[in-house]
Amino acid sequence: xxxxxxxxxxxxxxxxxxxxxxxxxxxxxxxxxxxxxxxxxxxxxxxxxxxxxxxxxxxxxxxxxxxxxxxxxxxxxxxxxxxxxxxxxxxxxxxxxxxxxxxxxxxxxxxxxxxxxxxxxxxxxxxxxxxxxxxxxxxxxxxxxxxxxxxxxxxxxxxxxxxxxxxxxxxxxxxxxxxxxxxxxxxxxxxxxxxxxxxxxxxxxxxxxxxxxxxxxxxxxxxxxxxxxxxxxxxxxxxxxxxxxxxxxxxxxxxxxxxxxxxxxxxxxxxxxxxxxxxxxxxxxxxxxxxxxxxxxxxxxxxxxxxxxxxxxxxxxxxxxxxxxxxxxxxxxxxxxxxxxxxxxxxxxxxxxxxxxxxxxxxxxxxxxxxxxxxxxxxxxxxxxxxxxxxxxxxxxxxxxxxxxxxxxxxxxxxxxxxxxxxxxxxxxxxxxxxxxxxxxxxxxxxxxxxxxxxxxxxxx
Numbered sequence: 420x421x422x423x424x425x426x427x428x429x430x431x432x433x434x435x436x437x438x439x440x441x442x443x444x445x446x447x448x449x450x451x452x453x454x455x456x457x458x459x460x461x462x463x464x465x466x467x468x469x470x471x472x473x474x475x476x477x478x479x480x481x482x483x484x485x486x487x488x489x490x491x492x493x494x495x496x497x498x499x500x501x502x503x504x505x506x507x508x509x510x511x512x513x514x515x516x517x518x519x520x521x522x523x524x525x526x527x528x529x530x531x532x533x534x535x536x537x538x539x540x541x542x543x544x545x546x547x548x549x550x551x552x553x554x555x556x557x558x559x560x561x562x563x564x565x566x567x568x569x570x571x572x573x574x575x576x577x578x579x580x581x582x583x584x585x586x587x588x589x590x591x592x593x594x595x596x597x598x599x600x601x602x603x604x605x606x607x608x609x610x611x612x613x614x615x616x617x618x619x620x621x622x623x624x625x626x627x628x629x630x631x632x633x634x635x636x637x638x639x640x641x642x643x644x645x646x647x648x649x650x651x652x653x654x655x656x657x658x659x660x661x662x663x664x665x666x667x668x669x670x671x672x673x674x675x676x677x678x679x680x681x682x683x684x685x686x687x688x689x690x691x692x693x694x695x696x697x698x699x700x701x702x703x704x705x706x707x708x709x710x711x712x713x714x715x716x717x718x719x720x721x722x723x724x725x726x727x728x729x730x731x732x733x734x735x736x737x738x739x740x741x742x743x744x745x746x747x748x749x750x751x752x753x754x755x756x757x758x759x760x761x762x763x764x765x766x767x768x769x770x771x772x773x774x775x776x777x778x779x780x781x782x783x784x785x786x787x788x789x790x791x792x793x794x795x796x797x798x799x800x801x802x803x804x805x806x807x808x809x810x811x812x813x814x815x816x817x818x819x820x821x822x823x824x825x826x827x828x829x830x831x832x833x834x835x836x837x838x839x840x841x842x843x844x845x846x847x848x849x850x851x852x853x854x855x856x857x858x859x860x861x862x863x864x865x866x867x868x869x870x871x872x873x874x875x876x877x878x879x880x
Contacts, residue, residue, distance in 0.1 A: 466578055469495030469566070473533050476563050481582045486566070488516070489524075489573035497564045501553040504586040504593035504612075506696050509564055510548035513576035523570040526578075529563035536562075536616065540569060552585055552696040554617035555593040555600070585696050587611040587620055590770050594620035598653050601681055603767045606703050613642065613686045614696045620684045622703075625765065629706035632671035633682050636700045640665035641693030642686060648672055649681040664691075674705070714761050719747045726756055729798065729818055736779060737814070740772045748813065760812040769804050772814075776802075 466484035470476040476496035489495070501507050507528065515522040526549050527538035539547045553560045566578065587594035587602065588609040594602045596619040604622050611620055624631075635644045643664050648657040657672040674680055684701065686692040721727040730747065737745045737758060744761030751757055760768075773791050777783055781793035781800070790803045799819040805811050 466495075467497070469497055472496060473529060473563050473565075479564070479580065481580050484578045484580070486511075486513070486573070486576040486578055488575065489566075489568040491570070491572045492568060493573075494565060494567040497566075498561055499564065499580065499582075501560045501562050501582060502592070503553050503555045503558055503560070504584065504591070506550055506552045506583040506585045506612075507562055508548065508550045508581040508583055509578065510546060511566065511576055511578040512546045513568075514574045515570070516572035516574045520571055522573060522576075523568075524573060524576070525565070525567040525569055527565040527567070529565065530616075531557065531560050531562070533563065538565075550695050552612060552614040552617050553593065555595045558592075585612040585698075588622070588701075588767075589774065591774065593617060594622060597621060598623075598649075598681055603765050604703060605765065605767055606705055608700065608702050611684065611699050611701060612696045613644070613684065613692055613699065615688050615692045617696075618686050618688050618692055621681065622683070623679055623681050624703070624705060625678070625763075626674055626680055627677045627706040628674055630671065630673050631680065631682075631705035632669060632703075633684075634667065634669040634702040635661075635684055636667045636702075637661070637665050638698035638700065639693050642697040642699065643691030644668055644699060645685045645687075645691075646670040647683045647685070649683070650674070651676070651679045651681075653681060661691075680705075714744065714746045714759060715748060719749065721747075721750050721756065723750070723753050725820070726750060726753070726818060729800065729816070730756060732779075733776075733800070733816065736775050737772070740768060740775055745814075751815075754818050756816045756818075758814040758816070760814065762812060763809045764804055764806050764812045764814070766806060769806060772802065776800075 464482060464484050466486045467477045467479060471494070473496055476498040479497040479499050481499070499507065509526050509528065511524065511526055513522040513524040523540060524547070525538055525540045526547055528536045528549055528551050530536050536551045537549045539549055551562070553562075564580070586592060588604050588611060590602065592602075594611060596617070598621060601621040601623040604624060613620065631648060633646050633648065635646050637644055641664055643661045643666075645658065645660040646668055647655055647659075648670050649655050657670045659668050659670040661668040670682070682703075684699065686697070721730050734747070741760050741762075745758055748757045748759040769789070769791075773783065773786060773793075776791075776793045779795075781795045784792040784794055784799070786792075789806050790801065792799060792801045794800070797820055801817040801819070803815040803817070805813045
């Protein structure tokens with residue numbers, strides 16, 4: 420009977436733990452003590468009260484918010500962090516307190532220096548939306564959002580705040596607006612953005628003597644781009660401007676020496692940038708660096724099952740990034756793979772591979788100048804690059820196995836609980852057995868005592 424009870428209890432605990440893991444994995448909104456129906460409840464969060472001035476602006480994040488009642492002429496201020504290359508978009512709809520009057524509300528955005536970037540007033544219940552593109556002047560900007568009632572009070576409303584990625588040249592940032600920090604790129608096709616806030620994008624290349632061309636195709640009909648090419652000393656050697664808004668422009672020339680060169684894409688703040696973030700596509704062609712290495716012809720295969728699996732997963736990504744000019748050079752030990760590239764590795768290659776790994780569902784953990792760490796499941800990969808080393812263009816990939824606590828945590832916790840319950844049951848069972856064994860002896864002792872007392876009473880009589 421006790422065995423059956425123990426087995427049933429163990430099965431029930433294991434099933435409960437497994438069910439809890441599955442539910443919390445696939446429905447993370449369900450929390451301990453909460454209702455399962457929460458996963459179906461989708462509604463806008465309440466907008467915080469907000470500050471009463473720019474200096475007292477309340478911190479907020481991207482999301483959809485319901486706004487409560489606002490008094491006549493009331494203004495609320497909020498602050499949000501925006502990365503360089505992100506577009507801040509704020510839109511809203513409002514309902515007037517007095518149904519006899521239409522609403523008039525304003526959304527205004529201020530920059531880091533508290534200068535107004537853009538604003539719009541709602542009239543007669545129409546939706547309003549404001550956008551601004553964060554430039555490379557800072558890695559992270561702090562923008563202020565001001566929401567104002569302009570008439571006789573607001574009964575309610577909804578505000579949507581979004582951060583849209585408008586990064587340049589397949590990076591996670593905005594191209595700088597100067598030579599010193601120019602973004603390194605290779606030949607190819609890229610997408611970029613300019614606006615009245617971000618009017619200049621600067622790029623650098625490492626090229627050999629010969630022809631270079633930069634073709635820019637505006638995606639926006641409002642954009643009038645200018646393309647300029649510079650030598651290694653930042654001297655302008657070619658400049659072309661689009662003949663009309665939205666027209667394609669190409670700048671081309673010959674580089675007279677091997678080495679660095681620069682080019683920029685610009686728009687005039689008053690006439691050529693449009694009112695919002697203007698997208699453009701650029702096609703860059705030049706004579707690139709000669710291949711610095713003859714890649715090994717020997718086909719090397721990892722002898723560790725784990726490394727073989729990792730190699731099969733990441734090698735296609737490496738080949739895509741380096742256009743097949745990469746191969747496995749060696750397996751250092753049971754945890755490390757070394758790849759060699761057929762040319763000098765650039766900063767751009769580093770960023771491109773990092774983003775390609777993220778695109779393959781690896782989660783970025785850390786990133787520095789020449790190393791990044793990504794994780795997927797129970798595997799953590801560290802990529803180390805010899806950037807700029809033409810003699811040893813190597814990429815070292817170190818593999819580390821990690822414990823998946825989301826999976827094993829509930830199982831180990833259940834096992835521990837089962838062990839404790841089993842110990843308690845065994846102790847109780849042992850105690851019961853001892854009591855059964857001790858009972859006859861106690862009975863005998865009691866009878867002997869009773870007999871002794873009986874004899875004493877008889878003697879007294």
